[in-house]
Amino acid sequence: MKIDLNCDMGESFGAYKLGSDEAIFEWITSANIACGMHAGDPLVMQETLRLAVASGAAVGAHPGYPDLQGFGRRVMDLTPQEVEAYTLYQIGALAGFARSAGVELVHVKPHGALYNQAAKDPGLADAIARAVKRFSSGLILVGLAGSLLIESGLSAGLRVAREGFPDRAYRPDGSLMPRREPGAVLQTEVEVCRQALRLVQDGRVDTLCIQGDGPHAVAFARAVRQALVAGGVTPARLDQIV
Amino acid sequence: MKIDLNCDMGESFGAYKLGSDEAIFEWITSANIACGMHAGDPLVMQETLRLAVASGAAVGAHPGYPDLQGFGRRVMDLTPQEVEAYTLYQIGALAGFARSAGVELVHVKPHGALYNQAAKDPGLADAIARAVKRFSSGLILVGLAGSLLIESGLSAGLRVAREGFPDRAYRPDGSLMPRREPGAVLQTEVEVCRQALRLVQDGRVDTLCIQGDGPHAVAFARAVRQALVAGGVTPARLDQIV
Amino acid sequence: MKIDLNCDMGESFGAYKLGSDEAIFEWITSANIACGMHAGDPLVMQETLRLAVASGAAVGAHPGYPDLQGFGRRVMDLTPQEVEAYTLYQIGALAGFARSAGVELVHVKPHGALYNQAAKDPGLADAIARAVKRFSSGLILVGLAGSLLIESGLSAGLRVAREGFPDRAYRPDGSLMPRREPGAVLQTEVEVCRQALRLVQDGRVDTLCIQGDGPHAVAFARAVRQALVAGGVTPARLDQIV
């Protein structure tokens, strides 16, 4: 049994540092690199890509809404045409660095509010899938397992990766429990590791999202990976899975 | 005798319109498309590239300083590392749209203050040449004829294109007369056309910069092209010249 | 009978010019000046304020969403706390120029998507009213006649100005017909002038919004003012009306 472990990376900006990228790379297999609209800047992108290549992690674009002040977490009412063009722009910007480093982008995973909107808005989901397809039909589109974004990717003829969240509680129907509900965010390593194993064993996900931010990010990343390996699961890049 | 006619394009931004792109395309052979840092946005880039492809013009990236408020015309004291990464970012962002449209970028021409700085600052000139080379050694680097940017491009092993300005007066030594001096900017179609022909016949330039902005831009573009053709000069894309 | 004639002003940004501010000032009584988040920049604000003072027009702040690329016309899902702080920031920024010019701000009118959201979202409407009140209880809050923003202003103890649109069709219940419906935007000077007079005579508005953009903006502004005066209505600043 194989699983990809992905993490949002390269979210620093100028003098502002965010995340523990260097320490996290040891425990993951795919890096979603911010592309400068909601986070990241050209120097950060270049350096994050360098770290990813050095660690052997797959490199993917992590496009978001053009809202640095809101870190891409605030819904913006963009047209599908805007989302498509913004996504293609961001993929291309990262791809220039990848090309220069001699690697190819493996996947695209939307960020924050764009990710959440694309899970349930078919117009946005299709727009993102179109942008990915226009850049390269070889790219893997990462979306919430069971969401419209996965459907849009499949309809567009893309390979897709269904994502699960080890630190989030799920409802019986398989949907994520909203963050505002009590118990929605799992707090202990034990819970998170158990949830990670369950998600993989259920066979409903191809990749697990590892939190890269917060004081315990590195410890949790290590714990999840070790628990998976102990459970007979092999961490592997998305291009070896889907 | 052949000459490229290039024009800065795609300088609109959101609700803000600038230039007469559609009408200019008829008279030029290369479009330098702004990449979102000093001007342009993803939708504008996509549409400008579409127009360029439809007209047969070569598509090039027009990277600038990250200063929308100053339109990239204000000197910023960036390190060569920053300039290199910002340039690569912008080339990549445009290249995504080009790839999607089935064309390849032909050239890169820095914008405004970055262009002027790169003409005389060897560190910046080398940084830009490195960024271009990292993206593709097949790209043509456009710089002021006789400037350090041309030298940096040659040193990096790139094809280069020496640019001249039909609407600007030159000093006897071949350098541009600064704008603040009287007579620095040629005002009439007759003068501009004569200067265009002279620059081409002197054999010191590969491409002429056609102004795309201002009330007379389209008339001047047409006049210059027609004067050149009447003088036995054939307009041609850079990739057919250098 | 008196009416204020307001117009959105100062929407240029750097090299990007928008609107016909100078020519419009002759026909209006209040200027809503963009404050740098969705449009405008410090130099534009300063110059627009100078023109307003010279013309005798009242000066008001025109705060919008922080979205230059979308010109503040795209809904952003901000919290009321964000809207309150962003609004206060923008009022203060303009007030510095006003203070320096020896005038006081008379009113605040939200822009674009913020205006529209505040008309129907009580949380945003209250947030804007709080920001205005925090800056000065003497400011007049301008909102769509009959909207929640007017109610929030009144609840906050502010003077309010009910706005009408001479170039927009209204439904029988007094609400604006959505732009996408046929006939929603009046096209001729005759229609717009008739509608202006009707809105004033119905007594349901304190101020009319004069379009400052577009090829016919100046002609329409003049026509509306002249029609009102011919109809016995006296144009007057908001601080002489509400």
Place this chain on the structure above:
Amino acid sequence: MKIDLNCDMGESFGAYKLGSDEAIFEWITSANIACGMHAGDPLVMQETLRLAVASGAAVGAHPGYPDLQGFGRRVMDLTPQEVEAYTLYQIGALAGFARSAGVELVHVKPHGALYNQAAKDPGLADAIARAVKRFSSGLILVGLAGSLLIESGLSAGLRVAREGFPDRAYRPDGSLMPRREPGAVLQTEVEVCRQALRLVQDGRVDTLCIQGDGPHAVAFARAVRQALVAGGVTPARLDQIV
């Protein structure tokens, strides 16, 4: 003997946190609050001002170049007119929050590259002094002791505060040793405290700059204040000194 202890505050932006503002306030007497161009955002400004008022620290504006990506540390070649308008904009934006909190701004201190440029460029120094004067002739202008900014402030009829740096080595002529020279930045608490006392006792400064960033910022702030108090110096706000 009295001295003001100032610190740059409110430099966080959206999700990006910078500095240890809350812990530093205990040890300083004046807060220079970033105004959104190089750092800070409306929510951060509002919260920082609240903390300042609660601690009794004087509130001042900390305007910088419009370069968030470079944190205002990169020289930008702005005209004096641009610097004047940008500075007035930023003062006004902060003043709105101050007014709402019932306090008045006490001082203005330019940030980063703007501070350094204004120390030696008379055109920029005058532009900043003009902006401060236009907002209020009661504001205190803070500049490097012995610099042109101090002269411009005096020429404009403003009260000025001469600033010293406890953690920076000075040359025999009283100028700051450039950061790139060995020994330019003092490393130990003992050195910094000794330098702080010396600067105060020499009588050449009215305010000391306390570093608010870095792992040891709070410890150094406390140490400097305690050393000064032990040396018979009373920390006091600028408006009680100059």
